[in-house]
Amino acid sequence: MINDRIFTSYERRSQPYVSFGSSRKTFARTKFWPWSVSETLSIIGRKQCTRECQARGSACLAVNYQTNNLQCEVLQSVPSNLTELSDNFEYEYIEMASQTSVFPSAVCDSTCDSTEGHCIKLSTGLSYCRSPKIRCPINYRYSPALDFCYIEISTSADFQTAKSHCESIGARLAVLPTMEHINYIKSERTNGFLGGLRYMVGGEWDPVSRAWKWIDGSLIFGPIDRTLCRVNTDGGVIAWENKYLLMDIDPTVTNKFLCEKVLG
Numbered sequence: 001m002i003n004d005r006i007f008t009s010y011e012r013r014s015q016p017y018v019s020f021g022s023s024r025k026t027f028a029r030t031k032f033w034p035w036s037v038s039e040t041l042s043i044i045g046r047k048q049c050t051r052e053c054q055a056r057g058s059a060c061l062a063v064n065y066q067t068n069n070l071q072c073e074v075l076q077s078v079p080s081n082l083t084e085l086s087d088n089f090e091y092e093y094i095e096m097a098s099q100t101s102v103f104p105s106a107v108c109d110s111t112c113d114s115t116e117g118h119c120i121k122l123s124t125g126l127s128y129c130r131s132p133k134i135r136c137p138i139n140y141r142y143s144p145a146l147d148f149c150y151i152e153i154s155t156s157a158d159f160q161t162a163k164s165h166c167e168s169i170g171a172r173l174a175v176l177p178t179m180e181h182i183n184y185i186k187s188e189r190t191n192g193f194l195g196g197l198r199y200m201v202g203g204e205w206d207p208v209s210r211a212w213k214w215i216d217g218s219l220i221f222g223p224i225d226r227t228l229c230r231v232n233t234d235g236g237v238i239a240w241e242n243k244y245l246l247m248d249i250d251p252t253v254t255n256k257f258l259c260e261k262v263l264g
Contacts, residue, residue: 173202203238
């Protein structure tokens with residue numbers, strides 16, 4: 001329905017590839033790219049599909065949108081030429097290379113200013129509201145009070161593997177800078193959103209400064225009282241633990257882990 005408002009029937013017949021404000025065509029009807037699907041989001045609108053891709057940053061360069069089943073396939077790479085796309089009448093292929101190919105149907109109104117968005121006017125006469133902030137993806141958990149967005153990775157991994165995995169999906173190992181963050185994760189487990197008792201997070205011992213630091217460079221202990229945690233040595237990495245809050249663990253031991261999407 002959204003697409004029918006954008007293109008006339010003549011345009012749909014004569015332009016299987018459509019581009020807005022870009023030398024490379026970035027939108028293709030009845031086409032899809034099957035080679036780099038990292039995840040599939042179900043029951044989602046076309047506009048939300050592109051927003052979810054944008055929220056993943058460099059981890060999503062394009063999407064395959066399945067119009068019949070309302071499924072959104074997140075793509076980590078794009079073809080060098082659109083002639084490499086496969087034919088499938090149920091799909092639309094949309095690249096994130098051009099902002100204007102993402103939201104050609106969204107019209108600016110007073111809500112754009114009220115949310116501190118930026119109204120973009122297109123040469124076609126249409127406009128859209130560009131959000132100033134990355135949204136938390138729908139398959140992540142979000143705390144509005146903390147502006148904290150995370151996802152549980154239930155596959156166990158060592159610290160370096162976990163860190164690399166989070167980065168590959170446009171996130172980082174979770175940083176829990178306050179007791180409120182630590183208690184929020186505890187409440188998530190209490191409320192049934194987390195199943196594990198321990199999760200590796202983004203804290204490690206820095207031998208140069210001889211201090212425990214989060215991967216963003218901030219100190220762990222200071223904002224958080226170390227005596228409330230079970231960190232017995234100076235070395236290794238940090239895990240969130242249901243009983244001990246934070247604890248030191250061997251970085252080579254595998255654990256489940258939490259990835260955080262930075263929204264700032």
